[in-house]
Amino acid sequence: MVRQIDPERLPAGTYLNTGQAANRALRVNRLCYDLKEPANRAAFEADPEALMARYDLEPEDRQLIRDRDWLGLVQRGANVFPLLRLSQLCGDGLAGTGAQMRGETLEQYLATRQAKGS
Amino acid sequence: MARIIGGLGSPHAPSIGALIDQGGWDQPEWKKLMDGYRPMQDWLEAHKPDAAILIYNDHVTSFFFDRYPTFALSVASEHPVADEGFGPRPLPPVRGDSDLAWHLAHALVEDEFDLTICQDMPLDHGALTPISAFWPNHANGWPTAIVPIAVNVLQFPVPTPRRLYKLGQALRRAVESWPQDKTVVVLGTGGLSHQLHGERFGFRNADWDHEFLSLLETDPEALASLRTQDYIERGGAEGAEMVMWLAMRGALSGEARKLHVNYHGPLHTGFAQILFEEPAAVIA
Numbered sequence: 106m107v108r109q110i111d112p113e114r115l116p117a118g119t120y121l122n123t124g125q126a127a128n129r130a131l132r133v134n135r136l137c138y139d140l141k142e143p144a145n146r147a148a149f150e151a152d153p154e155a156l157m158a159r160y161d162l163e164p165e166d167r168q169l170i171r172d173r174d175w176l177g178l179v180q181r182g183a184n185v186f187p188l189l190r191l192s193q194l195c196g197d198g199l200a201g202t203g204a205q206m207r208g209e210t211l212e213q214y215l216a217t218r219q220a221k222g223s
Numbered sequence: 224m225a226r227i228i229g230g231l232g233s234p235h236a237p238s239i240g241a242l243i244d245q246g247g248w249d250q251p252e253w254k255k256l257m258d259g260y261r262p263m264q265d266w267l268e269a270h271k272p273d274a275a276i277l278i279y280n281d282h283v284t285s286f287f288f289d290r291y292p293t294f295a296l297s298v299a300s301e302h303p304v305a306d307e308g309f310g311p312r313p314l315p316p317v318r319g320d321s322d323l324a325w326h327l328a329h330a331l332v333e334d335e336f337d338l339t340i341c342q343d344m345p346l347d348h349g350a351l352t353p354i355s356a357f358w359p360n361h362a363n364g365w366p367t368a369i370v371p372i373a374v375n376v377l378q379f380p381v382p383t384p385r386r387l388y389k390l391g392q393a394l395r396r397a398v399e400s401w402p403q404d405k406t407v408v409v410l411g412t413g414g415l416s417h418q419l420h421g422e423r424f425g426f427r428n429a430d431w432d433h434e435f436l437s438l439l440e441t442d443p444e445a446l447a448s449l450r451t452q453d454y455i456e457r458g459g460a461e462g463a464e465m466v467m468w469l470a471m472r473g474a475l476s477g478e479a480r481k482l483h484v485n486y487h488g489p490l491h492t493g494f495a496q497i498l499f500e501e502p503a504a505v506i507a
Contacts, residue, residue: 118422
């Protein structure tokens with residue numbers, strides 16, 4: 106049988122949504138998933154600690170959210186699509202979220218592109 | 224007998240949907256991309272397909288990882304426009320075709336595609352971006368019924384490239400066994416190359432995108448033979464969703480002709496559109 110994925114040979118800076126990291130990230134992903142509800146977006150903006158308490162997050166995950174550490178959350182197993190709900194709620198657009206994950210400023214990232222904005 | 228008259232490929236980035244809602248068809252930085260939809264809109268307007276089978280992926284909007292289907296077919300007669308976290312787009316609910324969808328459900332399961340059957344499935348940008356671009360005069364409703372099939376491309380293992388190609392072949396058999404005199408198009412969505420997470424965010428590969436578009440026309444079997452890893456390496460982890468275009472191509476016959484292709488990838492993603500026409504296509 107041809108194996109579809111070589112976990113040891115993934116491109117650097119790639120974190121597949123699978124395995125124990127996916128299990129561990131379920132609660133963070135659920136918090137982000139639930140931000141599609143306006144009431145949850147309002148709850149996060151009013152009191153992020155109270156909202157995080159509702160999801161029984163691990164201390165490491167709570168700190169990463171406090172730090173707006175999108176790369177750290179992805180490395181802990183969070184999936185980027187629900188995570189983008191949280192990062193954009195926190196004021197980082199797609200380009201800004203990506204720039205942070207690359208270790209760049211938004212301006213540095215956009216300078217690598219042909220078009221500006223997102 | 225129902226027949227497939229064409230296949231269309233489109234990206235599904237939410238930024239394209241936002242442009243459409245703002246009337247930004249001629250915005251200079253995106254004109255090359257948006258102009259790529261014009262021949263497709265004209266073709267759809269001329270041929271007026273009764274239904275479109277939409278191969279797309281949900282972005283953790285209607286499905287969550289607590290219970291995550293590999294293939295999910297909607298049999299709903301209408302699909303709500305989802306709020307993904309920023310308020311729903313100003314679009315009318317998306318009309319389905321329950322008769323066709325239930326027929327597909329039976330035919331595909333008998334053909335060993337064991338799908339999850341969904342009766343209430345709001346649609347997010349994965350579905351709404353392409354259809355709002357293909358049918359720009361949607362304010363008062365959609366001219367073609369949409370039958371969505373959601374594919375897991377987010378949580379690994381995802382179905383193999385060959386499985387998507389086979390899904391397309393099974394869809395063709397299923398449509399051709401529907402005893403209704405209806406015309407159907409198949410929509411492949413997503414891609415092309417992009418990666419939206421990790422330090423590799425922003426990865427694009429225009430050479431691979433052009434090779435993919437060429438092989439999609441001339442040698443889709445070669446694309447079906449690649450591994451998921453190949454798609455991740457060449458087109459980025461999120462770009463691996465481009466296997467959904469193989470389901471569109473697999474639903475077409477050997478006689479389908481490519482009428483149109485367009486490519487524009489200035490920002491995060493290599494965007495492409497393609498239009499195939501079957502000999503069975505006639506001007507409505």
